[in-house]
Amino acid sequence: xxxxxxxxxxxxxxxxxxxxxLILPLIAYMFVFYVYxxxxxxxxxxxxxxxxxxxxxxxxxxxxxxxxxxxxFEISLLVTMGCLLIGYPMSxxxxxxxxxxxxxxxxxVLIPLWTSVLVRxxxxxxxxxxxxxxxxxxxxxxxxxxxxxxxxxxxxxTIGMVHVMMPFMVLSLYSVMVGIDRNLLKAAQxxxxxxxxxxxxxxxxxxxxxxxxxxxxxxxxxxxxxxxPALLGGPRDLMISMVIDxxxxxxxxxxxASAASFILLFFILGIFLIxxxxxxxxxxxxxxx
Amino acid sequence: xxxxxxxGIGLAVFFFGVCLMGGGNSTVYAARQVVVCNWGGNSATFxxxxxxxxxxxxxxxxxxxTSPPDVAKIKAQVDSGNIEWDVILTDLPAILSxxxxxxxxxxxxxxxxxxxxILAQVIPEVKQKYSLGARIYSFNIAYSTKTxxxxxxPKTWADVWDVKKFPGVRSFNNPYGGIxxxxxxxxxxxxxxxxxxxxxxxxxxxxxxxxxxxxxxxxYKSHAEAVQMLVNGETDIACTIGPRVIAEKWKGAAVDVxxxxxxxxxxxxxxxxxxxxxxDAYKLINYIMDAKRQACLASQVPYGPSNREAVKYLDxxxxxxxxxxxxxxxxxxxxxVKWWVEKGPDGKTNRARSIERFTEWLLK
Numbered sequence: 193x194x195x196x197x198x199x200x201x202x203x204x205x206x207x208x209x210x211x212x213x214l215i216l217p218l219i220a221y222m223f224v225f226y227v228y229x230x231x232x233x234x235x236x237x238x239x240x241x242x243x244x245x246x247x248x249x250x251x252x253x254x255x256x257x258x259x260x261x262x263x264x265f266e267i268s269l270l271v272t273m274g275c276l277l278i279g280y281p282m283s284x285x286x287x288x289x290x291x292x293x294x295x296x297x298x299x300x301v302l303i304p305l306w307t308s309v310l311v312r313x314x315x316x317x318x319x320x321x322x323x324x325x326x327x328x329x330x331x332x333x334x335x336x337x338x339x340x341x342x343x344x345x346x347x348x349x350t351i352g353m354v355h356v357m358m359p360f361m362v363l364s365l366y367s368v369m370v371g372i373d374r375n376l377l378k379a380a381q382x383x384x385x386x387x388x389x390x391x392x393x394x395x396x397x398x399x400x401x402x403x404x405x406x407x408x409x410x411x412x413x414x415x416x417x418x419x420x421p422a423l424l425g426g427p428r429d430l431m432i433s434m435v436i437d438x439x440x441x442x443x444x445x446x447x448x449a450s451a452a453s454f455i456l457l458f459f460i461l462g463i464f465l466i467x468x469x470x471x472x473x474x475x476x477x478x479x480x481x
Numbered sequence: 482x483x484x485x486x487x488x489g490i491g492l493a494v495f496f497f498g499v500c501l502m503g504g505g506n507s508t509v510y511a512a513r514q515v516v517v518c519n520w521g522g523n524s525a526t527f528x529x530x531x532x533x534x535x536x537x538x539x540x541x542x543x544x545x546x547t548s549p550p551d552v553a554k555i556k557a558q559v560d561s562g563n564i565e566w567d568v569i570l571t572d573l574p575a576i577l578s579x580x581x582x583x584x585x586x587x588x589x590x591x592x593x594x595x596x597x598x599i600l601a602q603v604i605p606e607v608k609q610k611y612s613l614g615a616r617i618y619s620f621n622i623a624y625s626t627k628t629x630x631x632x633x634x635p636k637t638w639a640d641v642w643d644v645k646k647f648p649g650v651r652s653f654n655n656p657y658g659g660i661x662x663x664x665x666x667x668x669x670x671x672x673x674x675x676x677x678x679x680x681x682x683x684x685x686x687x688x689x690x691x692x693x694x695x696x697x698x699x700x701y702k703s704h705a706e707a708v709q710m711l712v713n714g715e716t717d718i719a720c721t722i723g724p725r726v727i728a729e730k731w732k733g734a735a736v737d738v739x740x741x742x743x744x745x746x747x748x749x750x751x752x753x754x755x756x757x758x759x760x761d762a763y764k765l766i767n768y769i770m771d772a773k774r775q776a777c778l779a780s781q782v783p784y785g786p787s788n789r790e791a792v793k794y795l796d797x798x799x800x801x802x803x804x805x806x807x808x809x810x811x812x813x814x815x816x817x818v819k820w821w822v823e824k825g826p827d828g829k830t831n832r833a834r835s836i837e838r839f840t841e842w843l844l845k
Binding site: 254255256259317318321322323341344422423426427428430434437438440441442443444446 | 551552553556574578579582650655656657658659698699700702706713714715716833836837840841843844
C-alpha cells in the first residue's frame with residue numbers, strides 16, 4: 193500500500209511514534225492560560241511596586257483572614273465527609289447493579305452537574321427556607337409552630353455544597369468499586385467470614401483508592417467554593433474565596449488578592465503533600481492497589 | 482522528530498499569539514461611537530429605548546451597550562491601556578473604589594462641556610468631581626405587605642429595631658459585596674436625628690447594630706438577593722434599595738417601601754480614564770440628563786430622576802412611588818460622600834475601614 197505523504201499525515205505518524213508529542217497542545221494551552229497567568233499573579237503578590245512581603249504579612253496580621261482560612265478548612269472537611277457518608281453506600285449499590293441499570297442511575301447522578309450551581313443553590317432556598325417546603329409541611333402537620341432555621345447557617349450551607357459535590361465523589365468511588373473482583377468477597381465468606389467482616393476486611397480496603405481520590409477531589413474543589421456559601425451561609429461562614437473576591441472587586445487591592453490566592457494554593461498543596469505522605473501518592477490518583 | 486513538525490507547531494503558536502494580541506485594540510471603527518457600560522437587564526432595555534436609540538437617530542453617533550460595570554474590568558482596561566468603554570453607569574461604592582486610592586480610574590468631569598440650563602435642573606448633591614448623578618437610589622425600609630398591612634409598617638429605623646412592636650425577621654447587607662455598613666441608619670435607629678448623623682459616631686453605630694444582630698436572618702451580599710428574599714417571604718423587613726423593591730411592587734409582588742428616614746445616593750454617569758471618544762461621551766451624557774428623557778426611563782424603571790424637572794412629565798401615581806418625588810425627597814437625607822472618602826491617620830478611607838471593621842464585627 194502506498195504511504196500517505198501529506199504534511200499532516202507525516203506529522204501524525206511521527207507523533208504517534210512518540211506519544212509524548214500528543215500532549216504538546218495541552219502543555220501549550222496550560223502554559224498560556226494557566227502557568228503564565230499564575231506567574232503574573234505571583235509577581236503581583238510580591239511587588240507593589242517594589243519587592244515586598246507586605247501583602248503576605250497583612251494577610252496573617254488580620255484575624256478575619258486566619259479565621260476564614262480555618263472556616264474554609266472546616267467547611268470543606270464537613271462537605272467531604274458528608275459526600276463520603278452518602279456517596280459510599282450509593283456507589284456500592286451502583287457497582288452491584290447490572291450495566292444498563294447502573295448507566296441509567298449514573299445519568300441521574302450526573303444530571304445535577306448540567307444545572308448551574310446558582311440555580312441549584314436557589315432551589316435549596318425554596319426547599320429549606322422559612323416558607324420552604326420542609327417548614328410548611330412541618331408547620332401544617334403541627335409538629336412545629338415556628339419555622340426552623342435551616343438555611344443561612346452552616347447546616348444549610350453544608351447540605352447545599354454536599355449536593356453540588358456529590359457527583360465528583362460518586363464517580364470517583366464507582367470507578368474503583370466497579371473494578372473490584374466480587375469473587376474475593378465470596379472467597380472470604382467461603383472461608384467463614386460473615387458478610388460484614390468480608391466487606392470490612394476485603395471490600396473496604398480495596399475501595400480505599402476511590403475513597404482517597406474522591407475525598408481529595410471534593411475537598412480541593414470545596415476549598416475554592418464561592419456561590420453556595422455566599423447564598424446559603426450565615427455571617428460567620430466566611431470562605432477564603434469571599435475574602436479574595438472582596439479584595440479584587442471591592443478594595444481593588446490586587447496585590448493582597450494575589451497573596452491570598454497563593455496562600456490558599458500553598459494551603460491546598462500542603463494538605464495534598466501531607467495526605468500523599470500518609471497514604472502514598474499513587475493511591476491519591478485512584479490507582480489500584 | 483522532523484523539522485517540519487516543530488515548524489508547524491511554531492507557526493500555530495505564532496498565529497495564536499497574534500490572535501491574542503489583536504483581540505482588544507486593533508479593531509478600526511469607521512463611524513463615531515460611544516461604548517456605554519451599564520447594569521444590563523431590564524433597565525438597559527429601557528435606557529436603550531429612552532436614551533440611546535433616539536440619541537443615535539439625532540446625532541448619528543452609534544451607542545454600543547455592554548454590562549456590567551465591573552470595577553475590576555475598569556481597572557484592568559486602564560492599567561493595560563486597552564480601553565474599550567467610554568461612559569459608565571455605576572454606583573457610589575464603585576466610584577469610591579476607583580478614585581480614592583492612588584491614581585483615579587475615571588476622568589475628572591469637565592462641567593463646562595455640559596448644558597448649563599440642564600445642569601441647573603439637576604439635584605446639586607449629585608454633581609461630583611468624577612461623576613454626575615444619573616438616577617437616585619436610596620436605602621430604605623422595605624417590607625413585606627403580607628406581614629405588615631399598609632399603615633402598620635415600621636416608619637422609622639427605631640421601629641425597625643423595635644422587634645416587640647414589629648415582629649418578624651430582618652435582613653441587612655454584609656460587607657463582602659462592597660455595600661458599606663449603613664452607619665447612618667444604625668445611628669438614626671439609636672435616636673440620632675437625621676440631620677445630625679454626620680460626622681458619624683462609629684462606635685455608637687456599631688453598638689446600635691449589635692442590639693439588632695440576633696434578629697437579622699440573613700446578611701445579604703447583593704441587593705438582588707435582598708429583594709428576592711422579601712418577595713418570597715424569606716424576610717419581613719430589609720434595609721435595601723427602595724427603587725428595586727418598587728419595581729417588584731409594580732410587577733405585583735406583596736412588597737412596599739417606607740421612604741421615611743431613607744438614605745439617598747446616586748447611580749452616576751462617569752467617563753473612564755483615557756476614553757477614546759470623550760467628546761461624544763459628553764454629548765451623550767448631556768442628552769441623557771434632559772428632564773423628559775429621564776421621565777421616560779423613570780416611568781419604566783422606578784429610580785428617582787436626578788433632574789428635578791422630570792417629575793413634571795410623570796403620571797402623579799408613578800411619581801408618588803419614586804424616591805425623588807417632592808414629597809418623598811423631604812423625608813430622606815443624602816449620603817455624605819465626603820465623610821466616606823475622608824482618610825484617617827492610617828491613610829485608609831472611612832469606607833475602607835468600615836468594610837474591614839464590618840468583616841471583623843460579623844465574625845464576632
